[in-house]
Structure formats: C-alpha cells, structure tokens
Amino acid sequence: MRTLLTSAFLVAALAGCSTASDFFKPYRIDVRQGNFVSQDMVAQLKPGMSREQVRFVLGAPLLVDVFHSDRWDYVYRFQPGKGRLQERRLTVIFENGSLARLEGDVRADEAGAQ
DSSP states (O other): OHHHHHHHHHHHHHHHHHHHHHHTSOOOOOEEEEOOOOHHHHHTOOTTOBHHHHHHHHOSOSEEOSSOTTEEEEEEEEEOSSSOOEEEEEEEEEETTEEEEEEESOOOOHHHHO
C-alpha cells in the first residue's frame, strides 16, 4: 500500500512539473532587429524609381554589399519572448541607377494595389 501511495505521489508530482515549469521561466522581451518592410511599402515601389526614391519609401538598407553595389538587402527579424522566430527578407536590385526588380518574401498585396 505504501509503495502504491509513493508511486502515485511521484506521478502526480512529475505531471505537475510540466505545467509549473512554464510559470517559473524568466520573462523574455520581444527582440526586433533590422528594417520592417510592410506589404504597403513594397506596393509603393515601381520599376524605374531612383535610389533616393527607394530609400525614401523603405528607409536605409540594412545590408549594402561592397562587391554588388546595385543590390540592397532589407532583413527583419522578430523573436517574441514566447513564440517562434519570424524573418522577412527583401532584396532590391538596381540596374543603371534605377529600380529593376525585387526579390524576397515580402510582396506587394495585389488586392491593395488596385
């Protein structure tokens, strides 16, 4: 009988640890890094825009490659205190000083652009 009570107590104690461990975790802040680029901002970009116009719409790029001066990279990273990491990337490609194309996972919303 005593062994049964001891094992029942241990099972109950271990089952409680899984929910209690979330309660005792330290507070973690939300960490935002990089340039946040929304779909509305991308919708304002048009082929042929100058570098200054693109910089006005999107802000200064996070990465400018020395070897590829016609490429600007906008990277945004959001790590919530509790939750999954979110990353967004946008690459702006220029040809002859004007906007040629966009690459990445941030796209203009076609419904909002009409």
